[in-house]
Amino acid sequence: MSQGKKSSNPAGVPLDALLAQWRRERPDLDPAPMAVCGAVWRAYERLRQGLLANISPAGLDRPGFDVLLTLRRQGKGRALSPSGLAKEIMLSTSAMTNRLDRLEKKGLIERRSDPGDRRGLRIVLTEEGFALADRLVASHVAAQEAMLGALDEEERATLRRLLEKIADRP
């Protein structure tokens, strides 16, 4: 039950101390990239923790929440196949089978057989799943907004641009 981890510092050691150790041990290397990558990692961890705090009271974890939001943002009544969901959420199809089992058991989604392909399924939100997604996405965006609160609009735009330079690199 207790989350015995420090929350302010994803990895225990301050980045500067870590770099100093490497400079001492490997003066032939320039450890500067570690600081940038470490900063990405720590921001990611912070955001992940905030996400978890938002969804775990509802008994959801990250992949389950992703399924709900992915379906919700398609619009009322829109469906996706398990493999389509797996691709968007970056899970294996076997993990998706498991996720869907759990969400179905909670009454949040429904497996319908695809009328056009008897191998296939169409996953839809139940009334209850739709309502939960609607409720959670609001607090989710609010939580994200709070975590970004130290950044003004211009800084957010800059941050996005710089991060995309990493993500889009071949």
Add this chain to the structure above:
Amino acid sequence: MSQGKKSSNPAGVPLDALLAQWRRERPDLDPAPMAVCGAVWRAYERLRQGLLANISPAGLDRPGFDVLLTLRRQGKGRALSPSGLAKEIMLSTSAMTNRLDRLEKKGLIERRSDPGDRRGLRIVLTEEGFALADRLVASHVAAQEAMLGALDEEERATLRRLLEKIADRP
């Protein structure tokens, strides 16, 4: 201004498309924070992929690599306890037991009993583990440098500063 479409997309959908879906479905919410958080996540995923490409040829995974580097940067012959390692790497101590078993089996680390506390252990790199860490950290930093290649020095500093505003937020 926006070069936003790339196929090596961590999650399948371009961020802009995702935001557009939310604006249609939930015009009452401002989904802008999702774009920033999504960008952090995608950069993180990119870096994670690059890391994995560097270490998996050596038969290591992320936590195993972290153990090696954490020990290596302490300096030759310096030791840490399993719980100290677990804290730095943010693994449970039970997961650490497992990691150490595997690394020990590969001959990369050694468990020595703590002379000052018979409950405790001191984990040290073997000669082979030290050499592997030394080899991998070099290619690791090189790989990171390559992934950051699109950013100049000033951009890197800015990126760090902005990310820390997220990570350090209470």
Add this chain to the structure above:
DNA sequence: ATCAAATAGTTTGATATCAAACTATTTGAT
């Protein structure tokens, strides 16, 4: 000096992931 509480590390039990094997169905070349 004693002994309850704290601490270090391991084991156990529940659960998650992935890759590969599998079943059922569809597609496409002939």
Add this chain to the structure above:
DNA sequence: ATCAAATAGTTTGATATCAAACTATTTGAT
């Protein structure tokens, strides 16, 4: 029309994580 190959989703087997229970030892209050 046939049937090998492709595809959709599930099951299986190996392995990882965590929390809680456990064993051995140390700490600290008395």
